[in-house]
Amino acid sequence: MTDAIGKIELAKMFAHAAEEIRREHSYLSELDSVAGDGDHGTTMLRVAERLEAAAGANTPEDLGHLLRDAGWSVMGVDGGASSALLGTFFAGMADAAIGDASMDCAQVARAFEAGLAAVSKQTKAQPGDKTMMDALVPAVGAISAAAASGKTVAEAFETAASAARAGADSTKDMVARYGRAKFLGEKTRGSPDAGAASVALLFQGFYAGLAFERKG
Amino acid sequence: MTDAIGKIELAKMFAHAAEEIRREHSYLSELDSVAGDGDHGTTMLRVAERLEAAAGANTPEDLGHLLRDAGWSVMGVDGGASSALLGTFFAGMADAAIGDASMDCAQVARAFEAGLAAVSKQTKAQPGDKTMMDALVPAVGAISAAAASGKTVAEAFETAASAARAGADSTKDMVARYGRAKFLGEKTRGSPDAGAASVALLFQGFYAGLAFERKG
Amino acid sequence: MRMKKFINDPKHLVPELLEGLALAFPNKIRLLGSNIVARAVPKAAGKVRLVTLGGSGHEPGLSGFVGEGMLDMSVVGEIFAAPGAPRCMEAIRTAAKGDEGVLLVVLNHSGDVLSGNIAMEAAKREGINIQRVLTQDGMSGDPAVKDRRGLVGFLPVYKIAGAAAEQGASLDECCQIAERMEQNTRTLAVAVRTATHPSTGQAIFELGEDEMEIGMGQHGEAGTGRMKLKTADETAEIMLNMLLADLGVTAGEELLVLVNGAGATTLMELLILFRSAARILEAKKIKLVRSAVGEFITTQEQAGFQMMIARMDPESIRLWDAPADSPYFVVR
């Protein structure tokens, strides 16, 4: 058994990620209403739906095309900042996977790094600014590190999921500088960032999708 | 002593009428808010002010001119139906008094009849329709009757005041067919008409102004 | 509900808002003394003048429609109160300076009618050539009431008679055009939430939290159709059917449909309501030839709207489409 993910694995990852979002969507909206406009959970529900559909029946076998379609489909959610950035993330992964029906851990790392680079082109937000970047940057970093030290894909996502969770939790004590929340300054301290919480849920789902697959 | 009223008497009549209105203006607004727009007291305060001023210093000695100016001044109140009709009433009295510095009881009766005729040209409302006509028509009728039977001016206004009061009271059980109230139909039964109540107060003041004069 | 309005001394509401209007639209209107709004540049000599009158607190109605192709003058009363006859007389005299005829457009509310009539009679005694049209488009919802209120139906009358006057029609012609338009117009108002009177801070009327009322007057005067809240589609259907029946509209006829916001009802809602109306007309094969959606006459921040229909013909369509340049109604 080669340690790689193909369309079937991606579908399970997306399905589990969607499941996490559906379970937590009210909490996500609640977080967004502290400093934002309270719609983040609703937006993420639509994102989850499209992500799931993107790896469903009648979608490309080529993972590059699949990810590009997934990204543009997520961008197509009328949701504001989060769907645009998450869509950019998936679409950004595409080039690293064009022509491939499966990706090994090194390829997965390259794809997630490319996704992060695409997002970084769209936002100046850095870790520490209390945005989804606080979860996304360490999560992608963890995958790269895992790939470099020869870990399996599942192990890579296990470390990525806990890095994303830790990053999201760390936003609790930060002050927002990007997005709608930026105008509130100090008032934003005390509760975690909604987008970062979503990213942690997505990576938790990715890992669960793979872990389930391996065990199942 | 001839039994007649001149400018001095008219001034006292208007002043006492104004006093009555000032005392009852909140009640008048309250009555208007049952079926109308609740502004009748405010309008009548302005009417009272202008009536008082119309017989004050630097106003014509000729009662005809004085009454015409008084009427147009009252019509100039931005108040809606009541100020327009009451202004018409006073302006309508003018022709019967042009050139006179005083009026005896017969002249007073002719003037009030002319005032009523002018009002009747502006509204189709009749006694029974729950409007100021329910007070105005019997009041003017009482003056005419008093003049015909040789009563004094003061006696004429005494009967006029009680006729107006009785007329106003009778509106309590009527259903409105004119003014803003007309759209409410049966809902208007149970409380007296605001404009009729005002007319009763005016005639009560007219009488008080004369009675005070005679006694004083 | 506490009054949260940006005002100064409530006694000065009317002069202040009119001064704001004149400062904002200096090339369209100007103020004459005593709260009369006139066109900045009077119409060419020899053309019929349109004069209207009415209370304030309904902005942009009525003075927002003074301008080229519409009104020549608007006599402005206090909040919700008709202007007195003497000022109406003053406006008519000024408008009639050059011997042109004057068409007085009066909305059917007792105070306005009385002031208008008294002024008109006085003007006639001075030899002024004047005629009056009374707009009474507003159904109360009770078929027994024959005397209707003047609601937003003044707008097509101003527009169409204003265009005719601008094009040189005689006073008789303008009056006939206005009368014809008026007779072919029906409006129903619905309210769902009251407003506060800006002078007194009091609520204008009361309505339950789940109620709406069809057939109301411009100032919250009661209608006859108090009912539970309905959807946009249901509300539009109830109202449009009442309007069509009352005006006797049949398939194939051509209509102007106007949806007027009362104040707090959003343009989003007005557009959704207009869509409902347009679809119902389509199903009935009645032709929607012209339309207007927005706030033309308001009652402070009342929530609700007026739905108006008017039967059109080629002549009235042509006049409706003619250029106009008032502060709050511009046709290019």
Added chain:
Amino acid sequence: MRMKKFINDPKHLVPELLEGLALAFPNKIRLLGSNIVARAVPKAAGKVRLVTLGGSGHEPGLSGFVGEGMLDMSVVGEIFAAPGAPRCMEAIRTAAKGDEGVLLVVLNHSGDVLSGNIAMEAAKREGINIQRVLTQDGMSGDPAVKDRRGLVGFLPVYKIAGAAAEQGASLDECCQIAERMEQNTRTLAVAVRTATHPSTGQAIFELGEDEMEIGMGQHGEAGTGRMKLKTADETAEIMLNMLLADLGVTAGEELLVLVNGAGATTLMELLILFRSAARILEAKKIKLVRSAVGEFITTQEQAGFQMMIARMDPESIRLWDAPADSPYFVVR
């Protein structure tokens, strides 16, 4: 406060309101698939196209300004939510059909900026000649915040760049004119009462019964100036002074002043506030050369308003005065 809105299924708010708009203004606009509003009659070939994008619930903004002399296309998002990049891309592609340049006008809100940028990059990869202007007129009241929100300051940008495009200016010229206008515009928003979100029925924000807040965003995002209610004159003075200081306006300069109602604040109040502003400018010997008072971008039935100032020059005045024929902004 219970939601009392005339709507149908809250899921269909946007397509229904757009259908209403298209039915009400068939000779001005039409709908392309997927909630894109376009001019009924496209501009002559060879002229620069103006495209904008943004959420709904703010009617008449933004799609109410599609039309001759203003916008060519508006990409409409959900209630208070930016449209996604794919639909923005679709609009840009359609607008750029004849090889004309496209000026994308984006209001500074994260979601809109992201969708706009992603679409613009994709358009450039397809060889489309496109430039972007970001409107960021909205002061939050906190001088430390450098990144401003896009409030009603989009209106002069649409108007002036739209007129330039109509008159044949190149994409570079249109972009420069728009940028210059944008940099010379400042807006402050104040709210006194919240609105209900039409999809959720929830209040958008909270505010005490005797409070107002200066510096708010278009969706009730908090500002920094929560204070007790003030009179119209006091409020206008506080806001105008902040605006003038921030834009660095000095005596003798020429300004456009715009007062935009948030939804439930009456035109009566807007006119009274405009009067206050005009008088303060007069005292400071700053020239009020153009003005606009009305509802241009709302937040449902929120009570409050935006005050906007823009430094004008002969060129921008000429373009502001040029003809326009959109549903909710017409210049004759």
